[in-house]
Each structure stands twice: as structure tokens, then as C-alpha cells.
Amino acid sequence: MTRPMRPNGPAAHRLGPKHLVSLKGLMDFLPANSRQELLDMAMPESAEAGTTIIADGATVDQIGFLCDGLLGLIKILPDRRRHIIGILAPFDVFGRIFDGPSPVEVEALSDVELLRLPRDRFEGMLQRFPEAERLFLAGLLKEVDAAREWVLVMGKAKVVQRLAAFLLFLGRHDLRGVGVAQNRSGHSTNVKIAIDRQTLSQFLGARHESLSRAFHELADDHIIRINSPYDVDILNMAALVAASG
Amino acid sequence: MTRPMRPNGPAAHRLGPKHLVSLKGLMDFLPANSRQELLDMAMPESAEAGTTIIADGATVDQIGFLCDGLLGLIKILPDRRRHIIGILAPFDVFGRIFDGPSPVEVEALSDVELLRLPRDRFEGMLQRFPEAERLFLAGLLKEVDAAREWVLVMGKAKVVQRLAAFLLFLGRHDLRGVGVAQNRSGHSTNVKIAIDRQTLSQFLGARHESLSRAFHELADDHIIRINSPYDVDILNMAALVAASG
């Protein structure tokens, strides 16, 4: 939605390694000629943080694969206020399949890389290869579970618990542009947070002041080290798990 | 899981009207002979409140249709504590399709009526009739949305807001055995709550004492009238919406 589409060329030239990884699971279930068809219909796209990928209520004729970065699912309330209700990490899939307009807005929380596939051609391909469709369905079920997981997290009493759960989420999904973490020296782990405190606080259901205190509470306990508001080291993974409840 | 299966007979004799309603949408996409096949494989079942329908981590070879009552999705935490993370209303579908063991426990929150279908035969039927499968997928997407909706609700700061949102949920889904509400005289609306405060409180992420206070706070503001802990009138729908945030 931000940058012009690059012209179609041989897939190998248009798609980077991250793009290919996001399609790999699917391709394993396709015969060689269909794999090529899949690669040819894939349209790579980059967007910078803050970009709206799918507007609220828009009807989309594309299926998206998130290859790098973080996407936020934003619910627009009747009174215009916005609230984050979910986060997508590589290599999640987004966009309505077999269905109507999107009930949520999809927005880039960090710089992102994604692939878009024409919905009708993609659906047709799924119907021709039941194995691929099963895989796709499994992804959908994973989404349901992820959403329910957040219900659990949001039900937690204290802000520190929710924050700890969030940091662990970042750790689990090796988030490149957003927050990953290599086990550097020893067992400390670096996490980069691509969204500002204000935005994060509304996602975690707390004021940004409370969130700030929660960050520093973890820091005081030597569970994390705050290098900058957007850059944190996890010093004690076990303690962080404990802190998440 | 509670009562012995009734012997298979002609479907029309085994299935009540509620059962048929829950299958109706599906049958519209099936030819006559397949409709009969669907009806024949459906096993009706009753369970009373508190019954475990699907145990945590169990692998199930059946797909369930909820025909009447309320089911709760319960996450068992490592430390044995239980937390409700979702509620199913008629005519939701439950059970893992195309996938492994259930990550949540399904439990009857009220007396329920349901139908179970053998998973393999049901999946086979879906694959033969893509139209039916699309419908089924749409249901799955609805589940994702519902789960995300609860993220929004749980994110609310105050207990009153969550309670108001819950009462509105009951109002929206015409829940027969659980809580419906006819516009009786004027614009007052009756809601029957099938679960005790204790259970409801863990679903809303609060103690039952806080929940009690929230109920009576709404009553003091003349937004609801409490006839009994399980029977409430909504007096001022607009105010209830406002109270939900």
C-alpha cells in the first residue's frame, strides 16, 4: 500500500529468502508446476512502521503472508478510539479467506516485509490440493489459539505479569525487524521493541505510566536491562517466566 | 460423556428441532442423499452443567455442534488453576478439525444439548462439497473474531465494564437455556445467567466479591434490576452500552 509494486519477473529474482521461507510449508504439498504458479502470483511488498495495510471494514481480494516485522490488529471503536487486540509475527497469514470485509484494521507496528497473493487464485489452488488446504486450516486454528492465549494474558491481575508475558512472546517468535534476540554472551537475550510505550500500553490494557513502572520493576530485580525504551536485554529468562505468572 | 448414547434410529426420531437448526445451514449446501447421511451420523447427547465434554489435551475423533446451553473453554494452567478463556453459544461448533489434541478443556456451563459427528466422515463430506466447507471455514473465522473480541473486553480496566460487556454478550446471542431476553413490557429485557458467580468471576478475571459489587453498582444506577443472582433485567440498554466503555 505504500510503495509501487515491482514488475513481475522470474520469481527467484523478485523474492528474497524470507519470502521463500514463508511459502515453504505450503510448497511442500504442491507438485512442481504448481509451486511455480504460487511463486509467480506472489507479490512482495515493503511497508514502514505505522502504515495501514488493510483499512477497517475494507474488502480485500488478497491474502497476505507476513515475512518480516510485526503487524498489529487494531479494532476501531464506535467512538473513534483505537485498540490493539492482537499481534501477528512472521510467518503468520492475514486477510479474510472465504469471507467478507475485515472487521479489524491491520497496521505495521514495525517496518515489515510481506507477500500478497490474489485471493481467488489462491483459494482455487487450495481447493485443488487438499493437503495444502489442511495446512492452511491448521494455521487458522493456530490463530484461534493465539487469540485465546491473549485472553489469558489479559486476564492476569498485574501489569508486570502482562509485560513479562509480552516480552516472552517477543522472545518466542524470533522477530527479526522487531525484537529478536540472540543468545549473545552467556544467556542474556536482546529484544528490540518496535512500538512506542503509548501504543504498547493500550495493547496491554494499562496506562503508559504503569507500564514504565513495570519495566523498571523488572529492571530493579535484574530480570531485564533497559538499554533504551526500545531495546531491552533479558537477563534471567527463568525469572521472567516466573514473573509472568 | 455423561449419558449413554441412544440407539441409532431414523434421524427424524432421534433429533429434536434444536438439533436440526444447528445443522440447517450446512444442509443447504448438500444434495438430498448427503443430507440424510449427515443426519444419520449425528449423535445427539445431553449433559448437565459442570460436565466435562472434552478433557484437556484429549485427542477427539468427533466434531461437536452446540444446540442449546453454554459451553466454556477452560485453560488448565501448569499450577492446576483453571481459567475460562471463551464461551460458546448455540450454534457454535467445537472440536479440532484437521488437527491434533485440544489445547483447552470444554465444559458445560449450563445443561446443554449437543450433536457429535464422527470426525473422519465429517471431514470427508466437507471435502466432497466445497460450498459446505466454505461455510464451515466462515464459522472458524467467526471464532477467531469472537476470541479477539474477548481480548478487547478483558483489556478493560474496571470490573463493571467487563460485566456490562458480558451482559451485552448474553443479550446479543439469543441464548436459550442460558440467558435470553425478550423485550417484555416497554424496553426492559430479561437475561438469565446459567452459571454461578464463582464461575463467572473467573471468566471475567475478578473475584466473586468484586463481581457482586459490580452487579449492585449497575443496579444502584437503575441500569439493571437483579431479580435473583441468576435472573437480571436490563432496564437501560443505552446506559449499559455506555457502562461497558
Add this chain to the structure above:
DNA sequence: CGCGGCGTTGAACACGGTCAATTCTTGTGG
């Protein structure tokens, strides 16, 4: 230099969790 965002910190207060006591309901046995 001054302004505006953003993060942090402080203080006062409201809300909800906790513990405890009381009432209401329900079901059981006399």
C-alpha cells in the same frame, strides 16, 4: 532557543483483592 513528544517520577486517590462476618437459599433429616 523554545517548543512538543515521549518517557520517567512523584503524590493522592480510587479500585479491586483479601480476609472476615452476615444474610439468603437450598436441601436434608428429624
Add this chain to the structure above:
DNA sequence: CCACAAGAATTGACCGTGTTCAACGCCGCG
């Protein structure tokens, strides 16, 4: 039918936590 017991809902008091309001420091930018 009443007495009693057990469980649920309610109410009150106390206190920890988070929100709210306010001030301050830290940048980046005009």
C-alpha cells in the same frame, strides 16, 4: 413443617496496586 447445615451471595474493613494528575528531564526539530 421446622430445625439445621452447607453453600452461595452479599456486605464491611483493610490494604496493595494501578490510575490519575502533575511535574520534570530528555531529545529532536523548527
